[in-house]
Amino acid sequence: IPVQIFDSTEDGSLFVAREIASLIKEKQAKNLPCVLGLATGATPIRLYAHLVNLHKTEGLSFKNVITFNLDEYYPIERDAFQSYWSYMHRHLFDHVDIPKENIHLPNGELSKEEARKACETYEQLIENAGGIDLQILGIGSNGHIGFNEPGSSIYSKTRLVSLDNTTRINNAYEFQNISEVPRMAITMGISTILKAKKIILMAWGSKASIVAKSVEGQVTEQIPASILQQHNNCTFVLDHNAAAELT
Numbered sequence: 001i002p003v004q005i006f007d008s009t010e011d012g013s014l015f016v017a018r019e020i021a022s023l024i025k026e027k028q029a030k031n032l033p034c035v036l037g038l039a040t041g042a043t044p045i046r047l048y049a050h051l052v053n054l055h056k057t058e059g060l061s062f063k064n065v066i067t068f069n070l071d072e073y074y075p076i077e078r079d080a081f082q083s084y085w086s087y088m089h090r091h092l093f094d095h096v097d098i099p100k101e102n103i104h105l106p107n108g109e110l111s112k113e114e115a116r117k118a119c120e121t122y123e124q125l126i127e128n129a130g131g132i133d134l135q136i137l138g139i140g141s142n143g144h145i146g147f148n149e150p151g152s153s154i155y156s157k158t159r160l161v162s163l164d165n166t167t168r169i170n171n172a173y174e175f176q177n178i179s180e181v182p183r184m185a186i187t188m189g190i191s192t193i194l195k196a197k198k199i200i201l202m203a204w205g206s207k208a209s210i211v212a213k214s215v216e217g218q219v220t221e222q223i224p225a226s227i228l229q230q231h232n233n234c235t236f237v238l239d240h241n242a243a244a245e246l247t
């Protein structure tokens with residue numbers, strides 16, 4: 001997997017923002033939609049800030065952008081502060097000109113039965129949009145991508161999953177206490193992610209060990225991000241700390 005290493009989170013985030021901006025403009029020039037797969041969490045916060053800034057200062061338009069988020073907690077109310085729906089509106093959608101109907105996130109409010117149906121619909125919607133042009137990923141300290149925890153099948157599609165305890169602990173800072181972190185999530189599958197035409201995984205700070213295993217270790221379902229070695233257009237964008245254990 002090719003890696004690009006930056007001096008700071010800020011530089012890495014700006015680089016990815018510019019990659020996204022040039023893809024959006026390339027598609028605009030051809031009158032085509034630009035289909036983005038998006039992630040939440042701490043990692044892409046500065047990326048979204050830079051995209052908002054490019055919209056405000058350089059007039060970058062999101063009119064032709066269609067988005068599919070990787071995942072959402074389950075169950076969760078859409079309007080809860082911790083929902084990924086809220087996160088995405090707070091950090092990006094409320095500040096750019098993306099049409100509301102172009103925004104897609106898994107719905108954490110449905111019954112389990114309805115959610116299972118909605119997962120199939122989600123896959124269909126991605127396909128109908130022409131597939132994901134560029135998928136942005138973060139990485140969990142256990143190697144998860146989306147909420148595909150270790151052991152997830154390479155053939156997995158969008159589905160309801162249980163969160164690992166380590167994931168719940170890592171994400172507890174967003175909640176009052178650990179017992180309030182949802183035990184499940186709806187996530188795109190590994191196969192859904194691998195179908196993206198291009199993938200950029202971003203990692204900063206303390207992720208050095210799992211980044212090295214994912215980039216240089218053997219491909220294994222025990223480290224979901226290692227499966228990205230089998231994708232033909234995937235780059236890791238890292239800061240110095242996250243790159244520290246690469247040989």
Ligand code: F6R
Nearest residue numbers: 039040041042043138139140146
């Ligand atoms: C978020 C997601 C997760 C995160 C990962 C890293 O939509 O899919 O895989 O990317 O848990 O989280 P942070 O960025 O908070 O370290």
